[in-house]
Amino acid sequence: MSSDKTNCPIFVNYHKSDDISGTTKYKDGFINKFEFQWMSKSKRTLKSPDVITIRENKIRLPLFIKKSNDEGTDFYYMGDVQPIDSSFKNDKLKDDKGKDVNVVTLVFKMNVPVEDNLYNYLTEANI
Secondary structure, three states, X not given: OOOOXXXXXXXXXXXXXXXXXXXXXXXXXXXXXXXXXXXXXXXXXXXXHHHHHHHHOOOEOEEEEEEEHHXXXXXXXXXXXXXXXXXXXXXXXXXXXXXXXXXXXXXXXEOOOOOHHHHHHHHOOOO
C-alpha cells in the first residue's frame, strides 16, 4: 500500500520455486485473459485492514507479473485490476511445519484483457 493510500501495486511471481517458504506459495494465476486469482499476504483475513481497503475498491490496483525468479527483477505491467467482491474468501496455506496460516483468496477483473502472446508466455510451464 502506498504511503498516501491511493494505490496498492500487486507484484506476482507467476511460477514459484519449490524451495520457497510454505507461506509464500501463493496460488496466484490467470483464470482466463480477463480474470486473475490472487492470494493476499499470509496472516490476513477478511477483517484485515489492507484486505478491507482492497475490497472497498477505492484505490488504484496496478498488477505486475514476472514469469519466475529466473527472469531477474523485471515485471510486466498487466494493467489495473478491480476486485470482484463476491470472490473474497478466507483461505489457508501450510507453513513449513504443516500448520495452517490465514490468507485471503480473491479474483481480480482485468481492466484490459491480457494480450494473447503475453498470456501464453506467462502461463506456459517453466521447463
